[in-house]
Amino acid sequence: MSEVMGLILDADGVLILKGEPIPGSNGALARLDARGIPYRVVTNYSSAHRTTLAARFSARGATVDPDRMITAASSSAAYTAERFAGRPIHVIATLDALREFDGQQLVSSEAAVAASPGEIAAVVIGDGGDELSFRNLDAAFRQVRAGAALLAMHRNPWWFTSRGPTLDSGAAVAGLEYATGVRATVLGKPSPEVFRQAIAGLRQDLGRRVPVRAIAMVGDDPDADVRAAQRVGLRGILVLTGKTTEDQLEAATLGRGRRAPDAVARSLADVVDALTRPGAALD
Ligand SMILES: [Mg+2]
Incomplete structure (x- = not known):
């Protein structure tokens, strides 16, 4: 040591x-x-921005500077900023987690659904809750088929919430991999x-x-x-x-x-x- x-x-x-x-x-x-x-x-953890997560920790007496945190969401945002700078990306995540991607070329889910093949450079699957809808996943499926990179914040199958064991976004990642035949690049642990x-x-x-x-x-x-x-x-x-x-x-x-x-x-x-x-x- x-x-x-x-x-x-x-x-x-x-x-x-x-x-x-x-x-x-x-x-x-x-x-x-x-x-x-x-x-x-x-x-x-990837359903909120680091500042939100740090505030939640600190409300419970655990003090961590958000600049010293790396979440699966911030890790994905740092990766796309480096690899896909200036190119359109479709990120399925909560509004708060999307703030990690500020300054990048995010397309809305409407634009992603309407996009032509090849228009989107990468799809990022995160803990989007209801944003992990059939409509959004179907748009992601078509983009990946047309050549967009398939990125995943993580592939956790489930986690504990106030509802008890709860389906996690890894299930959507596995579904997209199955449907497209493309293995996702995971950016969290x-x-x-x-x-x-x-x-x-x-x-x-x-x-x-x-x-x-x-x-x-x-x-x-x-x-x-x-x-x-x-x-x-x-x-x-x-x-x-x-x-x-x-x-x-x-x-x-x-x-x-x-x-x-x-x-x-x-x-x-x-x-x-x-x-x-x-x-x-x-x-
Ligand atoms: Mg742990």
């Missing part, structure tokens, strides 16, 4: 759980700030793209030459956080404050010859202890 200079933090299961802050996580962020250890928060953006941000704070190995991802998902980060050369630290409990640890980390996390910690607070207190260590 002594060589770790910066952190990438998952939000759900690391900073917050079921909408409430995880005890010790806010203090852990304050200690990182006090020690000058930079971090980015990476989450697949576990895609390397989201980690690339987080590493670039941390290198602005730490200097260009900081090796990827000096940055650790801290998450509660052994696959989408830990192994996905390890695949791009980051260290992967699994914490037990979210979806992985102590009982599941063996199955989550050792099963079927899968790569083990570089470290396992009870919580983010323990990770920050190991980074900032001489003598503190992780398993």
Whole structure:
């Protein structure tokens, strides 16, 4: 741990759980700030702009600067700004999440439905709620058939909301892939793209030459956080404050010859202890 200079933090299961802050996580962020250890928060949450999400966190006592957040929506917007600058793109997302694409050539759903083949450069599927309508998905289907890139904020099949288990936009992505025969490019976790953006941000704070190995991802998902980060050369630290409990640890980390996390910690607070207190260590 002594060589770790910066952190990438998952939000759900690391900073917050079921909408409430995880005890010790806010203090852990304050200690990182006090020690000058930079971090980015990476989450697949994509139905709102980062400023809205940060305000929601802060209303519950978890303070994160929106400029230090990368969501599946902001990651997708950064990607299209780079790859499709000045070209028409059709983004299916909430109005608030669409603000991440400000300054880009967004086409309205009406224009997308009326567009001629080849007119739209890329289709982005996000957590659009009722915007994931037959009409909009059918327009996306025709655009992809005509050559538009198929991009997905993530491919999560379902998630928990106040309604209980709720269908997520990954189901629409899988449907479009099935119908078009085109595999979507995913821009949220576990895609390397989201980690690339987080590493670039941390290198602005730490200097260009900081090796990827000096940055650790801290998450509660052994696959989408830990192994996905390890695949791009980051260290992967699994914490037990979210979806992985102590009982599941063996199955989550050792099963079927899968790569083990570089470290396992009870919580983010323990990770920050190991980074900032001489003598503190992780398993
Ligand atoms: Mg998580």
